[in-house]
Amino acid sequence: MIAHRNSDLETLLHAFYMNEGILVTPFHTMLLMCPATTPDDIEKHTRVFERFIVLLREAGLA
Numbered sequence: 001m002i003a004h005r006n007s008d009l010e011t012l013l014h015a016f017y018m019n020e021g022i023l024v025t026p027f028h029t030m031l032l033m034c035p036a037t038t039p040d041d042i043e044k045h046t047r048v049f050e051r052f053i054v055l056l057r058e059a060g061l062a
Contacts, residue, residue, distance in 0.1 A: 009061075013052060020048045 010029055017024055022045060024031055031045065056062035 016052050017048065020044075022048060 013029065014024060014026070022031075053062060
């Protein structure tokens with residue numbers, strides 16, 4: 001199967017991230033890092049993304 005984008009899922013991910021204080025670029029879902037990004041910032045993203053996946057699975061969407 002060829003991977004494709006799911007705009008509804010991307011919109012949900014963007015909203016989920018925003019509610020957690022994480023900003024991603026629109027249209028590309030890229031995370032922007034800068035020299036001020038700390039290991040704690042990266043860990044926060046990992047925790048938030050993991051929680052998103054768990055919630056998707058619990059809802060039967062993944």
